Amino acid sequence: MNPGEPHVTVQDLTVAYGDTVILRDLTFTINRGDIFIIMGASGGGKSTLLRSMVGLLPPAAGQVLYDGLSLWSMDPEEQSRVLRRFGILYQSGALWSSLTLAENIALPLEQYTTLIPRQIKDLVCLKLSLVGLSGFEDYFPSEISGGMRKRAALARAMALDPDVLFFDEPSAGLDPISAHLLDELILELRDSLRATVVVVTHELASIFAIGNNSVFIDADTRTITAAGDPRTLLTDSRDPKVISFLTRGAGIVDKAQKRTSLDRGARP
Numbered sequence: 001m002n003p004g005e006p007h008v009t010v011q012d013l014t015v016a017y018g019d020t021v022i023l024r025d026l027t028f029t030i031n032r033g034d035i036f037i038i039m040g041a042s043g044g045g046k047s048t049l050l051r052s053m054v055g056l057l058p059p060a061a062g063q064v065l066y067d068g069l070s071l072w073s074m075d076p077e078e079q080s081r082v083l084r085r086f087g088i089l090y091q092s093g094a095l096w097s098s099l100t101l102a103e104n105i106a107l108p109l110e111q112y113t114t115l116i117p118r119q120i121k122d123l124v125c126l127k128l129s130l131v132g133l134s135g136f137e138d139y140f141p142s143e144i145s146g147g148m149r150k151r152a153a154l155a156r157a158m159a160l161d162p163d164v165l166f167f168d169e170p171s172a173g174l175d176p177i178s179a180h181l182l183d184e185l186i187l188e189l190r191d192s193l194r195a196t197v198v199v200v201t202h203e204l205a206s207i208f209a210i211g212n213n214s215v216f217i218d219a220d221t222r223t224i225t226a227a228g229d230p231r232t233l234l235t236d237s238r239d240p241k242v243i244s245f246l247t248r249g250a251g252i253v254d255k256a257q258k259r260t261s262l263d264r265g266a267r268p
Contacts (some may be wrong), residue, residue, distance in 0.1 A: 006068075007032040008053070008164065013062035015045070015052050022048045024222050026062070027106055028215050033222060035197045036191055037207050037214035037230060041245065045218035046200045047055045050150045053198070054166055055083050066164075084112055087162035087195075089153050089170055095141040101128065102137035105156045112160060127155040130192070131185060147178035151185065165189070167199040171206050205250065208234075216242050 008030040015023040023045045030036045038046045053064050055071060066082055074082065084093040094226045095104050105124045109115055115123070128134055128161070131151040141149050150170060157165060167186070171179035175203060183206050190197050207230045215234070216226040218241055226233055226242045235251045 006030075007066070007240050008036075009063075009065040009068075010053070011063045011065065013049075014059060015062040016185065021222060022175070023043070023061070025213075026217075026228055027096045028224060030196060030198060030213065032196055033190070033194070034213045035138060035186065035199065035210045037211035038198065038217065039202060039207060039214055040217035041219045041244070042202065043224060044217045045203070046202075049217070050166060050168055050198070050200050054088055055079065056084055084160060085163040087157035087160065087165045088165045089150070089157045089165070095112055095149060095153055095156070097141050100138050100140055101133065101144075101155075102150045103143065104141075104152065105159050108156065108159045123159070126161055130150070130154065130158075130189065131155045140202070145178075147174055147182070150174065150178075150182060154182075154185070158189065158195075163192065163195060163266070165193070165197045167197070167201070169201055169203075171201065171203045176205070179203065179206065180209070186210055186212055188201045195222045202245075204246065207246075216245065 006029050010026055010028050013023065013026040014021060026049065026206075027179060038049060048057065053071075058072055063073070069082065071082060081089045096107070099107070102121070102124045105127055107118050109120045109123060113120075125134065125137065128137060131149060131154050133151055133155065136144065136148070136152070143153065144152070156212055170182055170186070174182065186199070187210055188198060189195070190226075197210075199206070199211070211230045214228065214230045216225070216233070216239075218225040225239055226239055230246065233242055236260050237243055237246070
């Protein structure tokens with residue numbers, strides 16, 4: 001992995017459902033090893049952008065490039081190979097309720113590799129242990145907590161050792177402690193897998209805890225109005241909507257107080 005090297009590039013992307021434009025003229029670069037945050041108010045098209053980036057929704061215009069190759073210009077076989085390098089954690093987890101955790105995680109390994117059952121079983125145990133679920137192989141999703149289901153879904157997302165991990169609102173529905181533990185797990189897995197991570201979220205605690213790069217999508221204009229490290233945007237942005245989002249509506253006054261606090265904290 002070469003940190004700082006462009007890994008994913010979105011160029012002039014416009015996404016629409018029929019004649020309704022959801023996002024317009026999006027351009028940004030995600031570097032290899034980033035934990036990249038896609039943030040903005042609810043209904044702004046964050047998850048729609050993710051769908052276009054992972055091959056589920058073709059754009060009306062523009063490109064999504066992985067290592068310089070255009071996802072939506074590839075032939076189907078080449079696109080399938082690229083998509084197998086992705087791991088996706090959906091907001092609901094999307095585990096098969098009729099399968100055990102082990103069977104859920106084994107599914108992509110059975111479908112996309114030539115590994116024998118013994119090797120698959122060993123890998124399943126390894127992936128579950130990485131997310132703290134060793135010993136839960138034979139449990140069904142309904143038999144474990146919401147936080148554990150998220151971790152099981154994460155184990156499935158990384159079953160094929162992906163180059164890029166995508167998370168759609170990973171902390172949704174979790175209590176603060178479980179959300180914090182999931183953030184720590186994302187950081188650990190980024191480092192151990194040497195993967196690039198893309199996270200759609202509106203959770204401020206997660207944004208500041210794990211993100212090192214980001215874009216802010218304005219729900220009114222349907223485009224990017226700010227980009228960069230979220231902590232830098234908090235202290236330096238002059239966009240009222242960005243400030244309001246990153247201070248949960250406290251606005252300019254709270255921002256000034258935060259800047260003063262950060263400055264004091266940086267002094268020896």
